[in-house]
Amino acid sequence: xxxxxxxxxxxxxxxxxxxxxxxxxxxxxxxxxxxxxxxxxxxxxxxxxxxxxxxxxxxxxxxxxxxxxxxxxxxxxxxxxxxxxxxxxxxxxxxxxxxxxxxxxxxxxxxxxxxxxxxxxxxxxxxxxxxxxxxxxxxxxxxxxxxxxxxxxxxxxxxxxxxxxxxxxxxxxxxxxxxxxxxxxxxxxxxxxxxxxxxxxxxxxxxxxxxxxxxxxxxxxxxxxxxxxxxxxxxxxxxxxxxxxxxxxxxxxxxxxxxxxxxxxxxxxxxxxxxxxxxxxxxxxxxxxxx
Numbered sequence: 001x002x003x004x005x006x007x008x009x010x011x012x013x014x015x016x017x018x019x020x021x022x023x024x025x026x027x028x029x030x031x032x033x034x035x036x037x038x039x040x041x042x043x044x045x046x047x048x049x050x051x052x053x054x055x056x057x058x059x060x061x062x063x064x065x066x067x068x069x070x071x072x073x074x075x076x077x078x079x080x081x082x083x084x085x086x087x088x089x090x091x092x093x094x095x096x097x098x099x100x101x102x103x104x105x106x107x108x109x110x111x112x113x114x115x116x117x118x119x120x121x122x123x124x125x126x127x128x129x130x131x132x133x134x135x136x137x138x139x140x141x142x143x144x145x146x147x148x149x150x151x152x153x154x155x156x157x158x159x160x161x162x163x164x165x166x167x168x169x170x171x172x173x174x175x176x177x178x179x180x181x182x183x184x185x186x187x188x189x190x191x192x193x194x195x196x197x198x199x200x201x202x203x204x205x206x207x208x209x210x211x212x213x214x215x216x217x218x219x220x221x222x223x224x225x226x227x228x229x230x231x232x233x234x235x236x237x238x239x240x241x242x243x244x245x246x247x248x249x250x251x252x253x254x255x256x257x258x259x260x261x262x263x264x265x266x267x268x269x270x271x272x273x274x275x276x277x278x279x280x281x282x283x284x285x286x287x288x289x290x291x
Contacts, residue, residue, distance in 0.1 A: 002186050004178075004204075004211035007253040009286075011212070015242045015250045016283070017055070018290035025057035029239030032103035033232075034088065034096060034125060035110035035140070036063035036071055037118075043111030043140065043228045045074040046272050050232030051107075052077055053279040054254070056239050060099050064088060088118045097128050105135045105238035109142025110228045119145040126157075135238040139231045144168045157194040158234060158244045160227065166198055178202035178213050186211060195244045197234075199227065203252045207245040214249070216256025218263045225272025230255045233279070258282045 017028065031051050035044040041063075048059040061080045063071050068082035081099060083092035100106060106129050112118060122138075122145035129136045135156035138146055143165045163174045170188055174181050181204050189196045190208035198204045203214040234251035238244060258278050262270040 002182070002206070002209065002211050004182050004213050007205075007212045007214040007216070007249050009253070011246065011253055012250045012283075012286050015237050015240075015246050016286040016288070017240050018288040020290045028055055028057035029105065029236065029241070030058045030060065030103045031056045031105050031107065031235045031239040032060045032062065032096075032099050033107045033110060033235070034062045035108070035112040035142075036061070036067045037087065037111055037113035037115075038064075038066050040111030040113065041067040041070045042074070042225060045071045045078065046225050046228040046276060047107055047110045047232035047235065048078045049075060049273075049276045050229040050279065051236040051239070052232075053276055054233045054236035054283065056236035060103060062088075062092070062096050062099055087115050088112055088121055090117070090121060090124075093121070093124065093128075096125060100125075100129060100132060100134060103134065103239070104241070105137070105235055107137045107139065107231050107235040109138055109140040110231055112141050114141050114144065122146060130155075135244055137231055137235050137238060139227060140165075155193065156238075156244050157192075158197065158238070158248050159192075159194055160197045160199065160231060160234070160248075162199045162227070174198060174200075176200070178204055182206070182211055182213075195248050197248045197252060199230075203256075205245065205248045205252055210245060212249045212252075214252040214256060216253055217259045218256075218268070220263050220266075220268035220270050221256075221259040221275075223271055226255075226259075226275065229272050229275045232276075254279070254282055 066086040072080040137158040185204045189206045195207045205212045237247035
């Protein structure tokens with residue numbers, strides 16, 4: 001029986017990288033985000049900005065032709081690469097592979113949509129990442145696309161479903177109580193050799209051997225885009241070569257702490273972009289300069 005424990009600030013201290021006075025942006029990771037569609041242009045932008053606020057050195061976003069310029073307009077800090085079609089298709093596989101080769105980790109799925117051609121592409125992108133030994137976070141509609149391919153022998157895979165996505169992925173309806181979720185999550189992570197982060201009132205994170213339950217966060221975070229921010233936070237740690245389980249645990253804790261700080265300021269009226277903006281205030285207590 002795997003005994004769960006609760007996440008805490010020590011989980012963040014474990015993963016935050018001290019800053020060398022002589023360092024440069026390449027020392028803090030390069031993250032590739034593949035996603036976006038004509039309906040969900042904001043999702044990859046939120047993930048990208050969250051990863052930058054968390055401390056990653058560079059963010060590349062590979063987005064469909066129709067929305068690349070929209071995503072680019074969110075911030076000059078994002079490096080946006082326009083794909084060849086109005087969806088993520090096989091015509092852009094070579095471009096994505098080239099960006100992946102230059103990156104340290106991949107976040108796949110924010111706003112990507114459910115077009116059949118895009119759905120067919122997602123397992124191929126994950127396989128490419130596995131062949132390059134790049135850690136991958138799979139989120140949003142990319143989770144549903146991996147329903148038959150989740151056990152893809154990628155040893156550095158983080159999957160971040162909510163309850164509905166978990167049912168689509170596993171066929172199992174997760175109960176609300178975290179105590180009842182733990183054995184289901186552990187079994188899934190073991191069988192599929194991945195890190196599972198099952199979102200909820202208490203988020204369960206497991207790699208099949210260890211389990212952490214996160215209790216930060218509040219009902220004001222039940223808004224669109226919050227999951228994209230979480231993906232960006234975890235992606236930043238993955239790009240800095242943090243163990244996927246530790247990255248997911250720290251990300252869930254920070255995400256909820258940011259929401260808890262916001263609820264004191266705005267009540268339940270926060271939005272996802274508020275979370276991005278308050279991340280520095282949450283993270284600065286963990287900042288360190290290396291000697």
